[in-house]
Amino acid sequence: MADLADLKRMALNWLSRRDYSEAQLSQRLSRQGGEADDIAKVIAWCKAENYLDQQRFISMLVRSRVNKGYGLGYIVQECRQQNISREQVLQCAAELEIDWFALAQQLYQKKYGQSTVTEYKDKFKRMAYMQRRGFSNEQIQFAINQTE
Secondary structure, rough: OHHHHHHHHHHHHHHOOOOOOOOHHHHHHHHOOOOOHHHHHHHHHHHHHOOOOOHHHHHHHHHHHHHHOOHHHHHHHHHOOOOOOOHHHHHHHOOOOOOOHHHHHHHHHHHHHHOOOOOOOHHHHHHHHHHOOOOHHHHHHHHHHHOO
């Protein structure tokens, strides 16, 4: 059973390395034996000291996934697991001014080059790949049509 001082020390140790969401930090602290009210106090303290910033975490996560070639659908789904709402993600994406169509085209060209689709089966595979990466049908069609 960890006391409040230990929980603060652990939280600072983790937050000094990288940003965490409130849900991630809470989960890590509870695995270390922290009680719910102590964890809430530590999270409130981290937020007050600006060690823990949910908006900063969301921004970092969105930029990271965009740089890896993921679309909005994938990012929203991943953020949902962190107890981050779709509205927060959309707001962050709007602030970062991400062009999802250009990103889809860039990923498509990186994966498939300038090769054209000759069979429906091949086109379906390519579309499924892009959907798994979180792009909408309109973005996928744009990427395919710009390449061909």
